Amino acid sequence: MEVASASQWPTLGALRTPSMLPVLASGLVTELAYAFGGPFHFLLPDAFTANLVAMQDALSDALVDGFIYYAKKANKAAVFVERAATGGAGIDVASAAELREALGHGVRGEHLMVTGPAKDPHLLRLAVTHSATIAVDALDELDQVISLALTGRVRPARVLLRVLPDSQPHSRFGMSKDELTTALKRCLEAGDVIRMEGFSFHLSGYALQPRADLAARLIDLCLTARLQGLEASRISIGGGLPISYTDADSWHTFLATQRPAHYHANKAFTTGDFYPYHSPVAGSDALAALLAARPENTDSTLADLIRDAGIELLLEPGRALLDQAGATVFRIQGVKDRDGYQLLTVDGTSLSLSEQWFNSEYLPDPLLIPQNQNPAATGVFPASVGAATCLESDMLTWRKIAFPHPPRVGDLLLYPNTAGYQMDSNESPFHDLPLPPKVVIEHTDRTRPRWRLDRHFT
Ligand SMILES: Cc1ncc(COP(=O)(O)O)c(C=O)c1O
Incomplete structure (x- = not known):
């Protein structure tokens, strides 16, 4: 896959807060992905x-x-x-x-x-x-x-x-x-x-x-x-x-530059249907x-x-109380080359990213967490993200995300800030896939954040 130029691809970097940074730095996400062997949500109470x-x-x-x-x-x-x-x-x-x-x-x-x-x-x-x-x-x-x-x-x-x-x-x-x-x-x-x-x-x-x-x-x-x-x-x-979810500049630049060519299958979204991400x-x-x-x-x-x-x-705030209070992690299990970009398949579904079900797209860029010990090339590697289901329309991200490394099978994709509605309002065990577990990560101020499973009853 050829390296593309960064300016060609609109990006929407997510804001990161003090509760998320130590989790990313600790290596816990990789450990949890290994422990659960499938997609999972983590919560930052x-x-x-x-x-x-x-x-x-x-x-x-x-x-x-x-x-x-x-x-x-x-x-x-x-x-x-x-x-x-x-x-x-x-x-x-x-x-x-x-x-x-x-x-x-x-x-x-x-x-x-x-x-x-x-x-x-x-x-x-x-x-x-x-x-x-x-x-x-x-x-x-x-x-x-x-x-x-x-x-x-x-x-x-x-x-x-x-x-x-x-x-x-x-x-x-x-x-x-x-x-x-x-x-x-x-x-x-x-x-x-x-x-x-x-x-x-x-x-x-x-x-x-x-x-x-x-x-x-x-x-x-x-x-x-x-x-x-x-x-x-x-x-x-x-x-x-x-x-x-992002800063003003990124949001306005994104809205001004994005067009169907930036999406898998030239998918066109009505910008008015996007959540106001800033x-x-x-x-x-x-x-x-x-x-x-x-x-x-x-x-x-x-x-x-x-x-x-x-x-x-x-x-009665919902989304605003959950701002920055969780994220969702998938593993890449397939990578296909397409004309000028790649099509990834992850081990879960867009049912764990609810925005996709409202004629819209969850826009904050997912973070690529390489798992392969051999260093990957750096540059701009556009890829869209599909689900592990038989539905043509089951895409976690139609947009071609400008990844900084070539995504590889086994790498993780972390979708940021999903706690408010995204992670579970539409979840179903389609294809008998288990619902992603919810991991509570507390004490993010310690050198090593601690985790446990959530106590939801049903
Ligand atoms: C009656 C009522 N209260 C509160 C909310 C929460 O809204 P939000 O998550 O946007 O704060 C909703 C959302 O639909 C609602 O219908």
């Missing part, structure tokens, strides 16, 4: 804890009373639930299994937020029993909660009313203005069976201003509901804090910026409005 603390600090710096629920759907591992529990956070769950996992890994019932549409009656019963907060999505769901609280021994049932956003009128989540009016009436009629704690939303997309605007509307709704005699003291603004403000900085934003029709910041109204701000 110290990064999760650092993200959580930074968000809690953003709330307290803005003098805002707030509480963070980690959106568990973003990763199935137990370790993040354990870290949320010990870090003073709750969990956002959307199924009975997630609720069980959260309780089983140390989260108290009252620190659970139950989200999702038309919830399973079993989930609602568990939620009421354990005093979880339920983000009620429809009127019939509210009726079910009221009757569960009436018949069960535990009351009141704690609810937020989920609002259908004006800016996303086609969302299948939330209640319209008329439905909210009826819901408030039913909450009042239910008396002490229900504790109407406030309102919630979750917006698609990552823009901050629409979140600030809708949060202000929820505060107004709380004030009106209070006049009717309801508690209405909390608002949940859902998730959607953006994160940066965001000018991300994670806890995005939360701080949101609190400092001025919602429409007011001169006050969102933080001021929250404080003045005596509201507790609830958040």
Whole structure:
């Protein structure tokens, strides 16, 4: 394979943080690949804890009373639930299994937020029993909660009313203005069976201003509901804090230069379908910026409005808490020459890289970790990455990655920053391939990081 010129191939180098560097330096990745003999995910819970603390600090710096629920759907591992529990956070769950996992890994019932549409009656019963907060999505769901609280021994049932956003009128989540009016009436009629704690939303997309605007509307709704005699003291603004996988320059250069010739089979992606891999403000900085934003029709910041109204701000971040908290490793088991590039086959599937299933591509460059003792040539060696399945479309990376060495059979490919949704939301044991195990790597500050298997139950 001929050496190509570097500038010919758009690259997207991933940001690396203090939790990842010692793992890469320790040689542990190679050892784990040998131990598991197949693809595996590794998790860096110290990064999760650092993200959580930074968000809690953003709330307290803005003098805002707030509480963070980690959106568990973003990763199935137990370790993040354990870290949320010990870090003073709750969990956002959307199924009975997630609720069980959260309780089983140390989260108290009252620190659970139950989200999702038309919830399973079993989930609602568990939620009421354990005093979880339920983000009620429809009127019939509210009726079910009221009757569960009436018949069960535990009351009141704690609810937020989920609002259908004006800016996303086609969302299948939330209640319209008329439905909210009826819901408030039913909450009042239910008396002490229900504790109407406030309102919630979750917006698609990552823009901050629409979140600030809708949060202000929820505060107004709380004030009106209070006049009717309801508690209405909390608002949940859902998730959607953006994160940066790469720096601004790399991202904008990538978008400007990438074209179908850079992908296997001339695959064309719509750039608008790519996740925004760089965001000018991300994670806890995005939360701080949101609190400092001025919602429409007011001169006050969102933080001021929250404080003045005596509201507790609830958040349900998933991806942003998992930023830099894990990676996924595959072994190359085949290398084919194609016209001007190579086609690699790894020992796993793109089901372990979920972005590939949304008409899109997981773009951060995978890192090539050579395993062969003989030094490999250096230069630019473009290659796309396919899966070990019979599906033509099962590609981990359609893009021809500009590797710095020729990839060889037995070398490892490390996909960075996969903990948020990428690694496990779509996994299935297709072809009877086992699901990649999850390895928790802790104490990255020691000379030798330590590892163990995650304690996920199911
Ligand atoms: C209700 C709700 N809360 C929180 C989240 C988490 O969003 P993110 O991972 O973007 O922070 C989602 C994601 O779909 C959601 O639907």
